[in-house]
Amino acid sequence: VKVPSAASTVGVVGAGQLARMMQPAAIELGLTLTLLAESADAPAAQVIPDHLVGDYRDLDVLRGWAGRADVVTFDHEHVPPEHLAALAAADVVCRPGPAALVYAQDKERMRDRLSAAGFPCPHYVVTSEPAVVSAFAEQVGGYPVVVKAPRGGYDGKGVWYVADEDEAGAAITRTGGRALLVEQVVPFIRELAALVARSPSGQVAVYPVVETIQRDGVCDEVIAPAPGLPADRAVAAQRLAMEIAGELDATGILAVELFELPDGRLLVNELAMRPHNTGHWTIDGAVTSQFENHLRAVLDLPLGSPAPRARWSVMVNVLGGAIPTLTDGYPHVFAREPRLRVHLYGKTVRPGRKVGHVTAYGDDLGDLRSRARHAARWFSDGCDDGGEGSR
Amino acid sequence: VKVPSAASTVGVVGAGQLARMMQPAAIELGLTLTLLAESADAPAAQVIPDHLVGDYRDLDVLRGWAGRADVVTFDHEHVPPEHLAALAAADVVCRPGPAALVYAQDKERMRDRLSAAGFPCPHYVVTSEPAVVSAFAEQVGGYPVVVKAPRGGYDGKGVWYVADEDEAGAAITRTGGRALLVEQVVPFIRELAALVARSPSGQVAVYPVVETIQRDGVCDEVIAPAPGLPADRAVAAQRLAMEIAGELDATGILAVELFELPDGRLLVNELAMRPHNTGHWTIDGAVTSQFENHLRAVLDLPLGSPAPRARWSVMVNVLGGAIPTLTDGYPHVFAREPRLRVHLYGKTVRPGRKVGHVTAYGDDLGDLRSRARHAARWFSDGCDDGGEGSR
Numbered sequence: 001v002k003v004p005s006a007a008s009t010v011g012v013v014g015a016g017q018l019a020r021m022m023q024p025a026a027i028e029l030g031l032t033l034t035l036l037a038e039s040a041d042a043p044a045a046q047v048i049p050d051h052l053v054g055d056y057r058d059l060d061v062l063r064g065w066a067g068r069a070d071v072v073t074f075d076h077e078h079v080p081p082e083h084l085a086a087l088a089a090a091d092v093v094c095r096p097g098p099a100a101l102v103y104a105q106d107k108e109r110m111r112d113r114l115s116a117a118g119f120p121c122p123h124y125v126v127t128s129e130p131a132v133v134s135a136f137a138e139q140v141g142g143y144p145v146v147v148k149a150p151r152g153g154y155d156g157k158g159v160w161y162v163a164d165e166d167e168a169g170a171a172i173t174r175t176g177g178r179a180l181l182v183e184q185v186v187p188f189i190r191e192l193a194a195l196v197a198r199s200p201s202g203q204v205a206v207y208p209v210v211e212t213i214q215r216d217g218v219c220d221e222v223i224a225p226a227p228g229l230p231a232d233r234a235v236a237a238q239r240l241a242m243e244i245a246g247e248l249d250a251t252g253i254l255a256v257e258l259f260e261l262p263d264g265r266l267l268v269n270e271l272a273m274r275p276h277n278t279g280h281w282t283i284d285g286a287v288t289s290q291f292e293n294h295l296r297a298v299l300d301l302p303l304g305s306p307a308p309r310a311r312w313s314v315m316v317n318v319l320g321g322a323i324p325t326l327t328d329g330y331p332h333v334f335a336r337e338p339r340l341r342v343h344l345y346g347k348t349v350r351p352g353r354k355v356g357h358v359t360a361y362g363d364d365l366g367d368l369r370s371r372a373r374h375a376a377r378w379f380s381d382g383c384d385d386g387g388e389g390s391r
Numbered sequence: 392v393k394v395p396s397a398a399s400t401v402g403v404v405g406a407g408q409l410a411r412m413m414q415p416a417a418i419e420l421g422l423t424l425t426l427l428a429e430s431a432d433a434p435a436a437q438v439i440p441d442h443l444v445g446d447y448r449d450l451d452v453l454r455g456w457a458g459r460a461d462v463v464t465f466d467h468e469h470v471p472p473e474h475l476a477a478l479a480a481a482d483v484v485c486r487p488g489p490a491a492l493v494y495a496q497d498k499e500r501m502r503d504r505l506s507a508a509g510f511p512c513p514h515y516v517v518t519s520e521p522a523v524v525s526a527f528a529e530q531v532g533g534y535p536v537v538v539k540a541p542r543g544g545y546d547g548k549g550v551w552y553v554a555d556e557d558e559a560g561a562a563i564t565r566t567g568g569r570a571l572l573v574e575q576v577v578p579f580i581r582e583l584a585a586l587v588a589r590s591p592s593g594q595v596a597v598y599p600v601v602e603t604i605q606r607d608g609v610c611d612e613v614i615a616p617a618p619g620l621p622a623d624r625a626v627a628a629q630r631l632a633m634e635i636a637g638e639l640d641a642t643g644i645l646a647v648e649l650f651e652l653p654d655g656r657l658l659v660n661e662l663a664m665r666p667h668n669t670g671h672w673t674i675d676g677a678v679t680s681q682f683e684n685h686l687r688a689v690l691d692l693p694l695g696s697p698a699p700r701a702r703w704s705v706m707v708n709v710l711g712g713a714i715p716t717l718t719d720g721y722p723h724v725f726a727r728e729p730r731l732r733v734h735l736y737g738k739t740v741r742p743g744r745k746v747g748h749v750t751a752y753g754d755d756l757g758d759l760r761s762r763a764r765h766a767a768r769w770f771s772d773g774c775d776d777g778g779e780g781s782r
Contacts, residue, residue: 006718024415027438028674030718030735030747047418049440205729283419287730302725309700327397327421334693338596339678344421356421 002093004071004299009034011069013056015042017345017354018275018291019075021283023047025292031299034068036061043345044075059083066092073252073298074274077104078152095200095251095298096273103248104273107181108150117247119240120267122186122259126150128179133168140184147171148181159217161185186267188259192226193278194241195255197293197303204245205293205303207286209237212257212278218354219277221373222315224285224308227365230264237266244271252294255279277317277354282306284341284359285313310361316372318356320349321380326356329379333358340375355379393484395462395690400425402460404447406433408736408745409666409682410466412674414438416683422690425459427452434736435466450474457483464643464689465665468495486591486642486689487664494639495664498572499541508638510631511658513577513650517541519570524559531575538562539572550608552576577658579650583617584669585632586646588684588694595636596684596694598677600628603648603669609745610668612764613706615676615699618756621655628657635662643685646670668708668745673697675732675750676704701752707763709747711740712771717747720770724749731766746770 002008010026012019015037023044026033035044035051045051050068054061056079063086066072071093084098094101103110108126115121125136137143147168149158162168172180191214195207211226212219225234241256248254248271255276257269279290288296288304296303323329326344333342337360344356358375360368377384393399401417403410406428414435417424426435426442436442441459445452447470454477457463462484475489485492494501499517506512516527528534538559540549553559563571582605586598602617603610616625632647639645639662646667648660670681679687679695687694714720717735724733728751735747749766751759768775 006721007716020418023438024418027411027415028732028734029721030737032437046423047414047438047440049438296725301721303729304725305729307730325398330397330420330692334687334695338694338696339698341419343419346421 002070002091004093004095006031006299006301008032008070008299009050009068010295010298011036011066011072012044012048012075013062013072013079014038014075015044015048015051016075017043017347019044020047020345021275021280021289021343022291022295025289025295029292029295031295034065036065041346043347046346056083059086063087063090063092066090071095071298073294074101077101077273081105097249097251100248100250101273104271106151107148107270108179110271111181113248114244114268119244119247120265122183122267122269124181124183126179126181128172128177130165130169130172133162133182134165136182144185146183146185148183149175150179150181157217186259186269187262188267189262190226190260191269192229192237192258192260192266193222193255193276194237194258195253195276195279195282195290196238196241196245196250197253197290197297197306198242198245198250199297199303200251200300202246203303204242205288205306206238206242207279207282207290207306208308209234210278210281216352218317218319218352220317221369222278222281223365223369224281224313224315229260233260233264233266240266240268244268252297253279253290280343280357281313281315281359281361283343285310285361311363312365312368313359313361314365314368314372315357315359316376317354318344318358318376318379320347320351320353320355321377323380323382324349326379329375329382333375333378337371337375340371342375344379393461393482395484395486397422397690397692399423399461399690400441400459401686401689402427402457402463403435403439403466404453404463404470405429405466406435406439406442407466408434408738410435411438411736412666412671412680412734413682413686416680416686420683420686422686425456427456432737434738437737447474450477454478454481454483457481462486462689464685465492468492468664472496488640488642491639491641492664495662497542498539498661499570501662502572504639505635505659510635510638511656513574513658513660515572515574517570517572519563519568521556521560521563524553524573525556527573535576537574537576539574540566541570541572548608577650577660578653579658580653581617581651582660583620583628583649583651583657584613584646584667585628585649586644586667586670586673586681587629587632587636587641588644588681588688588697589633589636589641590688590694591642591691593637594694595633596679596697597629597633598670598673598681598697599699600625601669601672607743609708609710609743611708612760613669613672614756614760615672615704615706620651624651624655624657631657631659635659643688644670644681668748671734671748672704672706672750672752674734676701676752702754703756703759704750704752705756705759705763706748706750707767708745709735709749709767709770711738711742711744711746712768714771714773715740717770720766720773724766724769728762728766731762733766735770
């Protein structure tokens with residue numbers, strides 16, 4: 001088995017915006033990336049010269065490509081666990097490793113493991129029987145409940161609210177009769193996220209806890225740090241993320257999405273073991289970005305400071321809208337907002353697709369939020385109607 | 392003639408570290424670069440997928456490559472003026488344009504133009520006669536004087552101190568008997584640099600004035616802002632740079648190197664019309680880096696804020712030393728300095744060659760300087776002897 005060092009080539013499976021945003025960090029540090037890309041015009045393939053276009057679901061392709069890399073990491077969690085096992089058997093170093101990554105791939109295993117280890121989670125049951133869903137609903141105060149496909153979901157895909165046993169049955173039928181993860185609807189006051197970077201040596205760097213604002217199940221806005229979060233609760237969230245990273249032996253970035261309850265308790269919602277949308281603010285708002293710390297961790301180098309550089313950072317996603325060429329927004333947005341940071345991913349615009357983000361940082365949170373929202377809307381639609389209808 | 396916009400492809404002649412450092416800015420903004428590279432393993436060619444390996448001195452190569460780009464800019468100022476004129480004749484948009492760039496290519500024309508326009512410059516004469524050098528020396532208080540090759544010099548190359556008429560004659564002979572630029576030795580107290588970005592529309596963004604510390608004619612350390620510089624003198628330096636940019640119709644970054652005299656006057660030393668070593672601190676220390684603002688200016692987009700993000704930023708160049716693999720320094724430097732920003736250029740190490748830089752920012756200038764110097768020495772030599780002998 002290879003021992004990765006700073007001189008190693010880091011292979012990234014997947015060529016989306018997360019892999020793309022690793023490249024500026026790699027360029028600055030003089031690190032080398034190689035990419036297994038879904039297509040030649042994928043966001044990361046546009047900017048990482050060494051890439052192979054191929055399908056990660058094809059084990060021969062995956063294993064052949066992995067020979068270019070000294071260590072393999074991931075833009076997404078869709079690589080089949082059996083393929084990861086085959087890579088490990090071929091002495092390919094994967095970071096995070098298959099044994100850790102499965103908890104970001106399989107929500108059922110994640111819930112079982114975290115609950116067994118005593119981490120606070122929503123009540124849940126796994127079943128393919130509508131009657132069991134109803135019995136669970138009764139226990140947690142009645143319908144509606146949340147049902148989730150244990151594997152393959154992201155950004156709200158594979159997650160449904162069901163209002164009664166018929167809808168539960170329909171969801172089970174829709175997913176081919178497989179067992180679904182059924183969870184209580186948590187009466188949260190808001191959603192938070194705690195982000196840590198963890199190296200194979202066990203060093204951990206933890207970012208400030210953020211508030212995330214979702215729209216239609218998609219992360220829309222992130223505020224760092226979470227406004228008004230009591231210090232002890234922020235520390236509790238950070239500790240939770242660090243402990244989960246250790247429990248699961250995560251390597252690289254681990255994002256822990258949390259529900260904040262009215263009584264101050266925190267419940268674990270979702271995990272991701274890769275750079276995460278709730279950490280994009282760190283590119284401009286933290287001493288070391290999540291992308292740089294992911295690469296440092298994957299290479300087992302000492303981690304960079306996760307300290308914030310400004311009192312507030314606000315990130316707003318740019319979603320595809322009416323304007324096909326996002327850069328058409330530059331004359332207006334740049335002239336209006338000389339301090340705003342803009343990140344576009346080189347994606348073809350489709351309605352609602354995440355195609356970029358903007359970050360504003362400074363002292364006046366209300367002002368930053370309105371500036372970031374205005375810019376994000378302008379890129380989408382060439383106007384800012386102040387509302388959400390045009391999305 | 393094309394009218395560049397944000398959707399344009401920006402061609403960069405030259406694949407050194409300056410072109411390389413444009414790529415993170417281009418990736419973030421979703422801009423597209425194409426490169427005319429001196430070799431396939433040049434710093435920028437490693438990280439910019441669309442590049443042609445070819446010689447910019449070959450007009451056919453240059454003109455053929457330029458067809459890939461909507462607008463052409465530069466990593467260096469070595470493209471022959473007659474080639475630039477040929478590009479302009481072929482309707483290739485060059486930014487900066489040939490008529491501006493010549494003042495960064497030809498020190499004699501720069502001195503003549505700036506002096507005629509009333510900008511403060513050292514006393515100088517242009518001659519190929521040793522006796523004329525001596526007559527000039529007498530006027531400015533005696534030998535030594537500085538002689539410079541009008542074209543082709545950089546980083547102290549093509550610049551000599553001569554102590555008498557024999558040495559003056561030897562310098563003239565060494566450069567083939569051509570006329571040399573002869574300047575007084577300016578009794579400066581320190582060197583400063585003023586950096587502006589200027590767009591074709593005439594918008595200007597001016598960075599804080601920095602102090603530059605040279606060693607052996609090479610920029611070694613930059614402190615932003617220049618410590619103890621009186622506000623009126625800082626404004627005078629910024630105004631000088633803005634006025635020169637306007638006078639010469641510069642596009643993109645213009646760096647004006649200045650001498651600060653004991654009586655507070657400022658004299659223009661050198662000009663560069665491209666991102667400049669004295670502006671590398673802006674990547675980590677300013678709201679908008681010089682590389683991003685160079686690209687914005689080249690595309691005639693509104694410029695980003697040049698405001699500093701920290702009270703002090705200190706940049707120290709990493710020069711080639713005893714260690715062939717620079718990344719070997721990461722375990723030590725990263726563990727010791729979690730807040731330090733490191734930039735390595737992917738260059739083969741040769742003694743004294745600029746192969747990277749580090750930036751420290753914060754409130755305690757002395758501490759930042761010692762941390763940055765320690766790290767830079769460590770990358771060079773795997774130790775910090777506190778002295779300069781090992782360089």
